[in-house]
Amino acid sequence: MKKTIDLNKIKLFAMDVDGTLTDGRIYMGNDGELFKSFHVKDGLGIKLLKDFGIVPAIITGRKSDIVKNRCQELGLGEFHQGVKNKAAKLRELMEKYHVTAEQTAYIGDDMNDLSAVKTAGITFAPADCAESLLPFIDIHLSKPAGEAPVREAVDMILRGRYDFNNFLDL
Numbered sequence: 001m002k003k004t005i006d007l008n009k010i011k012l013f014a015m016d017v018d019g020t021l022t023d024g025r026i027y028m029g030n031d032g033e034l035f036k037s038f039h040v041k042d043g044l045g046i047k048l049l050k051d052f053g054i055v056p057a058i059i060t061g062r063k064s065d066i067v068k069n070r071c072q073e074l075g076l077g078e079f080h081q082g083v084k085n086k087a088a089k090l091r092e093l094m095e096k097y098h099v100t101a102e103q104t105a106y107i108g109d110d111m112n113d114l115s116a117v118k119t120a121g122i123t124f125a126p127a128d129c130a131e132s133l134l135p136f137i138d139i140h141l142s143k144p145a146g147e148a149p150v151r152e153a154v155d156m157i158l159r160g161r162y163d164f165n166n167f168l169d170l
Contacts, residue, residue, distance in 0.1 A: 005122055005138055008160045011103040013049055014090055014116065015150055017060040017067050019109035020126055023146030036066045037146060045154035046074050052161055055097055059086050061112055087115035094119075107153055109133070109145055124153045 018024055021042055027034045049056045057078035058071055064081065071079040083089045086108075094104055106113070106120035109129040117123045117136045125137040126149035134140060139156070143149040 003138070006102070007105075007122065007157045009103050010054060010105045010122060010157050011099045012055045012057065012093060012097055012105070013154070013157065014057040014059050014093065014104070014106045014120065016086075016106075016108040016113050016116075017058060017064075018062060019129075019145045020107055021058075021070075021146070021150060023144075024109070036064070036070075038070055039146060039148040039151070041148035041151040043070075043074055045148070045151035046076065048154055048158060050075070052158060054157070055093075057093055059083050059089050059093075059116060061086070085115065086113060087119040090116045090119045105153070105157065107150060124149070 015021060018026065021038055022036045046056045055078060056076060057080070058067070058076060059080050060067065061083055062081065067081065068079065078093060080089050090104070090106065101119065101121035104120045105122040105124065106116045107124040108117055109126050111130060111132055114133065114136060117133065123136065123138045125133055125140055126145040127140070127142055128144040129137070139153070141149045141152045143152045
């Protein structure tokens with residue numbers, strides 16, 4: 001039996017970073033991580049979530065000053081690095097914002113996201129996610145990692161909340 005998905009109920013949208021907001025490549029030099037590539041459309045999508053009262057959150061297993069800088073640039077208040085148990089962190093955020101699983105969405109790309117995927121009520125994955133994650137995903141997006149899959153999900157979520165034809169400016 002397929003579950004009913006109501007994207008209009010989403011109040012919390014949690015995201016993985018590597019392989020979701022980035023293309024999954026980690027560029028390392030002698031002194032550590034050198035750079036990551038983020039898509040500007042994902043950034044605007046995250047800002048749109050905030051504008052419509054949806055809490056955007058980052059939950060990532062890695063620690064990165066690059067990701068920290070990007071989150072600060074976007075004004076993200078919920079930015080959690082070095083998280084070993086993503087489900088526990090997601091449940092903590094759900095409790096903090098008084099939201100249920102059906103009001104919570106998560107986007108991730110691989111099996112290290114599975115605990116959060118099983119915790120959230122609505123789940124998304126980039127087009128190139130690990131095949132082993134697909135049985136647990138509600139919406140398999142058309143955009144691959146680093147090519148604005150978050151924005152694709154955000155547009156789906158917001159489609160029922162405002163008229164894109166009347167979109168003027170942020």
